[in-house]
Amino acid sequence: MSLLKKKKRKEAEIPTSSMADIAFLLLIFFLVTTTIDVDTGIGMVLPPKLEEDVEPPPIKERNVLKILVNEQGLVLVEDQPSAVQLIREEVKKHVLNNGADPRYAEETGKALVSIKTARQTPYESYVSVLDEVWMAYFEMWDAEARALGYPDYGAYVNAIDEQDAENAIRDKIKAAISIAEPDAA
Amino acid sequence: MAGHFQKKVTTKQDIPTASLPDIIFMLLIFFMVSTVLRETTVQVRTTLPQAEALTKIDQKRLVSYIYIGPRKLDGNRLGETGVQIDDALVEDLGNVRTIMYRKLVEQPKLIVSLKVDETSEMGVVLDVQQELREAGTLRINYSSRREIPS
Numbered sequence: 414m415s416l417l418k419k420k421k422r423k424e425a426e427i428p429t430s431s432m433a434d435i436a437f438l439l440l441i442f443f444l445v446t447t448t449i450d451v452d453t454g455i456g457m458v459l460p461p462k463l464e465e466d467v468e469p470p471p472i473k474e475r476n477v478l479k480i481l482v483n484e485q486g487l488v489l490v491e492d493q494p495s496a497v498q499l500i501r502e503e504v505k506k507h508v509l510n511n512g513a514d515p516r517y518a519e520e521t522g523k524a525l526v527s528i529k530t531a532r533q534t535p536y537e538s539y540v541s542v543l544d545e546v547w548m549a550y551f552e553m554w555d556a557e558a559r560a561l562g563y564p565d566y567g568a569y570v571n572a573i574d575e576q577d578a579e580n581a582i583r584d585k586i587k588a589a590i591s592i593a594e595p596d597a598a
Numbered sequence: 599m600a601g602h603f604q605k606k607v608t609t610k611q612d613i614p615t616a617s618l619p620d621i622i623f624m625l626l627i628f629f630m631v632s633t634v635l636r637e638t639t640v641q642v643r644t645t646l647p648q649a650e651a652l653t654k655i656d657q658k659r660l661v662s663y664i665y666i667g668p669r670k671l672d673g674n675r676l677g678e679t680g681v682q683i684d685d686a687l688v689e690d691l692g693n694v695r696t697i698m699y700r701k702l703v704e705q706p707k708l709i710v711s712l713k714v715d716e717t718s719e720m721g722v723v724l725d726v727q728q729e730l731r732e733a734g735t736l737r738i739n740y741s742s743r744r745e746i747p748s
Contacts (some may be wrong), residue, residue: 429619436622443629452661452711454741462731472658532721536714539723540647540740547651596723 444588448534455543460591475515476523480529480546491516497541504549505507523588529593543590550588559583638685642667643676647716649742659710662701662741664694666722667715679722694729702735713741 463469474562480500481489488495490503508524510517518524526546530539558569566582573580645669655661662683669677669687679686683697702708710730714723730738 432619433615433622436619436626440622440626443626443633447629447633452655452658452739453744454711454738454739455649455651456653456737459727459731459736459738461736462734482724491672530720530724532719534720534725535716536718536720537647538717539720540649540716540742543740544651544742545647551651574681588644592724593729595720 422550455540455547457543457590457592462567467581471473472525473519473523474520477525477527477552478504479541480526480528482530482534482538482542484533486535496540497545499546501544501549504546505553506520508549508553509513517520525591527591527593530595535569546590550586554582557586599731623703630684630713636701640682641687642663642669642680642682642715644715645717646741646743649740650745652742652744653739655709655711655731657701660705660707661711662698662705662708662735663711663713664726665713666718667713668717681726683720690726691729694726695732698730698733698735702733707737708735709737709739710735711739711741 463536479489479491481492481510483489487495488500490500495503502527507517507526508521509518510522510524512519528542528546554566554569558564558566561569561582563569563572570580570584642665644665665682667679669680671677681691681694682695688694688697698710699707712723712726727738730736
């Protein structure tokens with residue numbers, strides 16, 4: 414009898430050597446199914462809905478850089494035929510003009526870029542135009558940040574985040590992009 | 599003296615493997631937490647346009663997606679443009695307003711990511727944007743791929 418009791422005590426152990434293998438199997442499953450791609454895109458903020466009887470604030474014609482994109486994806490900048498690649502420089506000239514050239518904006522703070530498309534304009538053309546406009550702003554912000562002694566705008570944003578300070582560059586050069594409604598056909 | 603040292607060297611040379619499962623579990627938990635299993639089937643084709651001026655959306659839980667593109671039909675054919683929110687196609691664009699408004703009430707910091715096919719026409723996109731303005735979901739994001747320098 415005493416012999417039987419001894420045997421029982423010895424067997425009370427679970428083999429744990431395969432535990433790692435099981436965990437590995439699960440790990441591999443999740444490794445394969447994981448997608449760590451972060452969503453990227455061009456951020457925009459739509460204007461709030463206008464009240465019925467409120468007139469939109471008056472804007473001087475001069476402060477608006479009008480960009481038109483037609484059905485074929487061709488571009489008009491200030492009623493002049495242009496190319497998508499030239500928009501970046503045009504926007505920079507417009508925003509940093511400060512009254513020098515009568516065709517462009519009076520002040521940086523008042524400058525506005527308006528993008529107007531037709532209803533048949535391909536989305537791809539619209540995005541490439543919008544992309545160029547945004548790149549113009551990004552490059553201007555980069556230049557401002559370098560003037561303040563930061564390597565680029567991203568470094569500046571990180572620095573002010575730490576200090577909890579206001580984003581002075583963004584206040585100075587506001588990205589004012591408006592998406593105009595197409596003309597009724 | 600030399601004999602003394604040699605004795606010490608000949609001790610057990612095994613690496614302790616007892617903590618191996620713990621390490622693996624730690625990795626496992628990391629991937630489990632970071633995994634997002636795809637929960638919707640997209641019924642429209644969305645080949646995203648390429649762009650350079652990209653911003654990242656870090657907080658995935660704030661994002662709601664709207665897919666716009668030609669409908670996928672049987673046998674690899676493409677139909678007319680459709681608008682999809684979550685896992686259903688929206689037939690009447692007027693419904694976008696109510697759907698998005700409900701989402702905004704649930705998540706006040708909502709960001710709407712527009713996944714639009716590059717061949718779509720602006721008319722539909724502008725109509726959807728008009729609906730989003732009505733709903734009050736003003737933060738949008740034109741989802742695009744990073745430009746491959748040619």
